Amino acid sequence: MNLLTVGSVAFDAIETPFGKTDKIVGGAGTFIALSSSFFVESQGIVSVVGEDFPTETLDYMNQKGIDTTGIQIKEGEKTFFWSGKYHNDMNSRDTLVTELNVLGTFDPIVPPSFQGVDYLMLGNLSPDVQRTVIERLETRPKLIAMDTMNFWMDIAMDELRKTMQLVDVLIINDEEARQLSKEYSLVKAAKVIREMGPKILIIKKGEHGALLFHGDNIFFAPALPLEEVFDPTGAGDTFAGGFMGYIAATDDYSFENMKRAIIAGSALASFCVEKFGTQRLAEINKQDLNLRINEFVKLTNFEMNLA
Numbered sequence: 001m002n003l004l005t006v007g008s009v010a011f012d013a014i015e016t017p018f019g020k021t022d023k024i025v026g027g028a029g030t031f032i033a034l035s036s037s038f039f040v041e042s043q044g045i046v047s048v049v050g051e052d053f054p055t056e057t058l059d060y061m062n063q064k065g066i067d068t069t070g071i072q073i074k075e076g077e078k079t080f081f082w083s084g085k086y087h088n089d090m091n092s093r094d095t096l097v098t099e100l101n102v103l104g105t106f107d108p109i110v111p112p113s114f115q116g117v118d119y120l121m122l123g124n125l126s127p128d129v130q131r132t133v134i135e136r137l138e139t140r141p142k143l144i145a146m147d148t149m150n151f152w153m154d155i156a157m158d159e160l161r162k163t164m165q166l167v168d169v170l171i172i173n174d175e176e177a178r179q180l181s182k183e184y185s186l187v188k189a190a191k192v193i194r195e196m197g198p199k200i201l202i203i204k205k206g207e208h209g210a211l212l213f214h215g216d217n218i219f220f221a222p223a224l225p226l227e228e229v230f231d232p233t234g235a236g237d238t239f240a241g242g243f244m245g246y247i248a249a250t251d252d253y254s255f256e257n258m259k260r261a262i263i264a265g266s267a268l269a270s271f272c273v274e275k276f277g278t279q280r281l282a283e284i285n286k287q288d289l290n291l292r293i294n295e296f297v298k299l300t301n302f303e304m305n306l307a
């Protein structure tokens, strides 16, 4: 096992201009692990659910090479529940409900068989839980990536600062980068954020792609222009999962390989938004993914004679 993910495994209820779901399986950790399973054959996840969580989903994760022994099942308790409603532009959403339930008292336990992992992906969770996992690993992974959100910047900025000092890669969206740095220009924001700890920064810009800041290099990857975006929930986590899955599978975190990892993450995210929740990720296979990666190559490839 060379990849470990920590993140929420949840129930989501989603409303978009195209439809509405009852409680379906979601959670940052779920999207990350399912996405990275396209690249890594075996991986671990650390999370917590209540007794209401379907065992079929855990079985399905196991089939995908995801070791779920690090998911605690709390008897008599309920799984984390999140509900959101998208605006007509699909770029913004309102959180309608956040019921922390088992996440409220989550003490992440890393099974002994997960020790020695090379790559760690900290999905969006409270920064102190993220830091606890780093501290509970006996050897430091080769690369630690972390996602976070404005929610933690609002209520736990000191904790977030401490955790950011321990990670190598931070993956956030443009709005979060601006809030974190208090800079509007993303280039200036990247400078401020990288002084806070993570030497490598990825800023996601939704339908406008993603930027990678690595050393003195900057790389930009577009998002695939899709005719329809049905449900963007989990797209950011799916991107992060594809990115870290690709890095872990290739065991290479150079700038050149991170560019490829960003395309891998972007391709998987482009599938995620086509249906509700994890549905589309469950339908596609490696061939579908490869075809889409090729679409990215075509989208960005051009030849030109110099002036």
Ligand code: AMP
Binding pocket: 008, 010, 011, 012, 026, 027, 028, 081, 082, 098, 124, 125, 126, 151, 232, 233, 234, 235, 236, 237, 238
């Ligand atoms: P994204 O669309 O990438 O922001 O991720 C959405 C997922 O994050 C949903 O499946 C939610 O269950 C999960 N989520 C939302 N809020 C939180 C939170 N405060 N902590 C952990 N996971 C969350």
